[in-house]
Amino acid sequence: MRPNPERRDSLPFQNKASGNPGEWYLGDTPENLSGSRRPVLFIHGFNRSSDTWYEGNDMYVTAYESGYETAFIDVYPDRSMWENGALLAQKIKDIYQHFGEKIVVVAHSKGGLDTQVALVHYGADPYIERMITLATPYYGSQLADLAYSRWGSWLANILGSKNEATYSLQTGYMNRFRSETDSQPNVYETPIYTLAGTKWGRFGSSLYWGGLYLRAYGSNDGAVTVKSSRIEYATEIQAGEWNHTTIKEGSSTFDVFKPFLQEEAAFFANREAADTAHVVQNPEACNYVSGGAFTGTTNETIYVEKGVHEMTVNWLSDQADSHLTLIDPERSTYPYFTTGQDAEAFFEGAYHHTLTIHNPGSGSWTLEASSVQKEHYLLNVSFASPLNALLSTALSNEDRHVTIKTHNLEFQTDVTIDYYKNGKLQFSDREASQASGSFEVPDLGEGMYNMTMNIHGSYAQQPFRRTIIQSVYADSHGNLY
Numbered sequence: 001m002r003p004n005p006e007r008r009d010s011l012p013f014q015n016k017a018s019g020n021p022g023e024w025y026l027g028d029t030p031e032n033l034s035g036s037r038r039p040v041l042f043i044h045g046f047n048r049s050s051d052t053w054y055e056g057n058d059m060y061v062t063a064y065e066s067g068y069e070t071a072f073i074d075v076y077p078d079r080s081m082w083e084n085g086a087l088l089a090q091k092i093k094d095i096y097q098h099f100g101e102k103i104v105v106v107a108h109s110k111g112g113l114d115t116q117v118a119l120v121h122y123g124a125d126p127y128i129e130r131m132i133t134l135a136t137p138y139y140g141s142q143l144a145d146l147a148y149s150r151w152g153s154w155l156a157n158i159l160g161s162k163n164e165a166t167y168s169l170q171t172g173y174m175n176r177f178r179s180e181t182d183s184q185p186n187v188y189e190t191p192i193y194t195l196a197g198t199k200w201g202r203f204g205s206s207l208y209w210g211g212l213y214l215r216a217y218g219s220n221d222g223a224v225t226v227k228s229s230r231i232e233y234a235t236e237i238q239a240g241e242w243n244h245t246t247i248k249e250g251s252s253t254f255d256v257f258k259p260f261l262q263e264e265a266a267f268f269a270n271r272e273a274a275d276t277a278h279v280v281q282n283p284e285a286c287n288y289v290s291g292g293a294f295t296g297t298t299n300e301t302i303y304v305e306k307g308v309h310e311m312t313v314n315w316l317s318d319q320a321d322s323h324l325t326l327i328d329p330e331r332s333t334y335p336y337f338t339t340g341q342d343a344e345a346f347f348e349g350a351y352h353h354t355l356t357i358h359n360p361g362s363g364s365w366t367l368e369a370s371s372v373q374k375e376h377y378l379l380n381v382s383f384a385s386p387l388n389a390l391l392s393t394a395l396s397n398e399d400r401h402v403t404i405k406t407h408n409l410e411f412q413t414d415v416t417i418d419y420y421k422n423g424k425l426q427f428s429d430r431e432a433s434q435a436s437g438s439f440e441v442p443d444l445g446e447g448m449y450n451m452t453m454n455i456h457g458s459y460a461q462q463p464f465r466r467t468i469i470q471s472v473y474a475d476s477h478g479n480l481y
Helices: 059-065 081-099 110-120 142-147 151-158 162-168 172-180 206-217 250-261 263-269 385-389
Strands: 025-028 040-043 070-073 102-106 126-134 194-198 235-240 287-304 309-316 322-326 338-339 349-358 363-384 391-396 400-406 411-422 424-433 438-440 447-459 461-472
Touching: 040 059, 040 081, 040 110, 059 070, 059 250, 070 081, 070 309, 081 110, 081 162, 081 411, 102 110, 102 250, 110 126, 110 172, 142 162, 142 172, 142 391, 142 461, 151 287, 151 363, 151 447, 162 172, 172 447, 172 461, 194 250, 194 322, 206 309, 206 363, 263 438, 287 411, 322 349, 322 391, 363 391, 385 391, 391 447, 400 411, 400 447, 400 461
Parallel strands: 040 070, 040 102, 102 126, 126 194, 194 235
Antiparallel strands: 025 070, 287 363, 287 461, 309 349, 309 363, 322 363, 338 349, 391 400, 400 438, 411 424, 411 447, 447 461
């Protein structure tokens, strides 16, 4: 069962969504339709299309069998929430006029941001009864920061994943977006209800690696943290055991948010509203990150301090047949990596080569890589270690400084900055000036400052390395977000 496109003529339905931005489709009218059930418009997320709701997903069938009229729309898969929001505002009015009543929007991931722009900035609120968001990154995703970082850019450029959508999902950009949006007087007009996921994908998958990387920032679904999926004036329905893909599947979540599709849902939800205010929390230093390009062979050194419970090595590459061998300090070798292709937005199309070592010996490990052709890669080593909680960062808006916070650790840090204006790279690998243990964000004008902090030092008399990546947006007045 597939939805039918809204037609103004008698041409037969081609049984396939076109993917053309702005085109919308109607599901079949259910026999058990009830007047108390609002029509539901499903809006897809970043780098997807409307068929994400019914190709390999039972969301449409579940909604139909539950007696709901449905509609589906395609938006630009790789553009910012501003462009998609303007498009949605126009089309949502058309969909409202078709049904003759307000609709409920169910949006996955970035689709929730696209819809909020339509609501708040382009006047779509008279046509929407309420919005339910599934893992929407209201405060961005640190995976977008990684894609625009010194180390991630090598691979993201080759994959074509540095686009308007990824750029706008950097956490610094989204903090600026929140400032612009949450201050609008109509932001409370349409009730918002949220779901968040706490599970990752299978071992070796993109969502498993994403979960490892994002655990430095708290519980997450492999792409978006629970904290980012919350917004203080919305009601959280549930943070459950879904990953970023299963949270949009009908058999997983429809029955969870179904009570909030009813006309009386707002009254019920307000009585049960949870405190879901976004709490800013300094990330733990769980990751070591490197990257680059090579032909032939290359080596990466991985320092493991004492007390590491688990180490997961993820070699993310544009090559499926990378030849990798991990060598421990005793010269034992570990050549058996699990390989899987990335199916998510930020590094879609790349290959994950993953290996986990439990209770790794401390000291210097070597990762040997060989390739017969030029290979672009991003190395992420995730540590489960007591050291992680001893390192964090703090940004001062007053003096434009980022400070590395530690607990009696001996360490050194080098910080490089990639500066973007209107999505275009202006400066790369610019070293940040240091004074009294903090680093200054240079005043190069309005734009995005993507900071890569490489930290190396000693813990329990063993060397360690960690990487913290942070994006900062500076507006035209010099305010930092």
